[in-house]
Amino acid sequence: MKTRRMLLIFLVLATLAPVFLASVNVRTLQMNQIDTDISANLIAVGSTAPDWTMKELRSDVNKTFSVEYSGKVVMIDFFATWCGPCRxxxxxxxQINDYFAGESKFVLMSISGDDPNYDEADLKQFADDYEMDWLIFHDKTQQVSDDYDISAIPTMAIISKTGYIYYIEEGFGGVDLLKVKVQTLLDLSDNAAPVVNELIVTTNVTDALLRHLKLSLTLGGTTLTSDLWNPDSTKLIHSFNINPIDIWDATQAGKENVTVHLLAEDYVGKSTTAELVVDLTKLTDSGPPTVSITRIEEIDSSIGQNFKIYASFADDLLLINKSIQIWINAALAVEETSLQHDTGNVYFASFYSVPVTKKMTIEIKAVAKDVAGNTAEGTQTYVVTDNTGIIFPLVLGGILLANLLLLPLYRKRGQRA
Incomplete structure (x- = not known):
């Protein structure tokens, strides 16, 4: 009887093991996606800092951000008294506040996201207990937190003297990092406006601290814009993406040229504009796109196999879509159309838990289409080399099946005994 009970327990565990493994893997992916979403929700660096009016707790005086702190570098700490990491x-x-003590152009403030009914006396006591000898505000309506798209605390934000968001982070990046960010803005003495040296769809812009680049053009009554916030100031060439379908449609409608406008702004508040007339009739197509698979990487996982596939896409006109596909047994198994840029004409896609086994032959395809309607694909046959995690559930399932087949024999032995 004891042997039979142990056998039944083993059978139940064997049945549930693959399901458990799969659920753990899916949950991990979901959590990673949630983390990504949170990080992506913060207000854009380079944009104008939201304006607000709130009562400062110690002075008991209403303060309007754009009025009181214009011309100052402001560091904001979003916190709550119940938040352990905030404490x-x-x-x-x-330490940061003490380091910049006596600096008239620096302001530090903490904005509490505590419940609207939280007692202000308790909030003041909390500030005293933690020696917060700087400005304290209570965001009772949560409006400021909403304007900054705060999804986690603590969150640190640094605002330039001209009221633009220069840096924002979830968590606390460290004293040295934040001191450098603040000092950079305090030391900024840029008297020159941005210089536009060249403009062709990509732009060549030089400036000490670029805040914003905006490219715009009008086609058929529709204005297309492309914004780049907080661009790398050490990078001279900045690329902008304009919808190629709209440009192609304009040429088909007989439009021969279009004026492209550029606006460049820096953190001091200076700006420069430039424009260029582009001859759309020179957009000619000499053939289909050129596509090829450049690299395939395998990463073992708990269920199935993970792949990272790189492909090169090029065309003398304009590509309107591109994708990477995995084919198994002459059938499309999975396709990714949202590719990530690597370098030059190379893009890549990541695939998770693909149902393959070691030594299985699969087909990798890269497919592209340009605005003239020409399509091309690059194909590569590939043999899976790594040990794939899906083997373990299959072996476990085989053990389960064998035990189910042998179960009648165990019962007969039990009856004879």
Missing amino acids: DAMPYIK
Whole structure:
């Protein structure tokens, strides 16, 4: 009887193991996606800092951000009294405040996201306990947090003297990092406007601290714009993406040229504009796109196999779509159309838990289409080399099946005994 009970327990565990493994893997992917979404929700660096009016707790006076702190570098700490990481960060925030003590152009403030009914006396006591000898505000309506798209605390934001968001982070990046960010803005003495040296769809712009580049053009009554916030100031060439279908449609409608406008702005508030007339009739197509698979990487996983596939896409006109596909047994198994840029004409896609086994032959395809309607694909046959995690559930399932087939024999032995 004891042997039979142990056998039944083993059978139940064997049945549930693959399901458990699959659920763990899916949950991990979901959590990673949630983390990505949170990070992506923060307000854009380079954009204008939201304006607000709130009462400062110690002075008991209403303060309007754009009025009181114009011309100052402002560091904002979004926190709550119940937040453990926020409390842990307070001594380090105090180090920053002490470091810039006496700097008239620097302002540090903490904005509490505590419940609207949280007692202000308790909030003041919390500030005293943690030696927060800087400005304290209580965002009772949560409007400021919403304007900054705050999804996690603590969050640190640094605002330039001209009211633009220069840096924002979830968590606490460290005293040294934040001191450098603040000092960079305090030391900024840029008297020159951005210089536009060249403009062709890509732009060549030089400036000490670029804040914003905007490219725009009008086609058939529709204005197309492309914005780049907080561009790398050390990178001279900045690329902008204009919808190629709209440009192609304009040529088909008989439009021969279009004026492209560029606006470049820096953190001091200076700006420069430039424009260029582009001859659309020179957009001619000499053939289909050129496509090829350049690299395939395998990463083992708990279920199936993970792949990272790189492909090169090129065309003398304009590509309107491109994708990477995995084919198994002459059938499309999975396709990714949202490719990530690597370098030059190379893009890549990641595939998770693909149902393959070691030594299985699969087909990798890269497919592209240009605005003239020409299509091309690059194909590569590939043999899976790594040990794939899906083998373990299959072996476990085989053990389960064998035990189910042998179960009648165990019962007969039990009856004879």
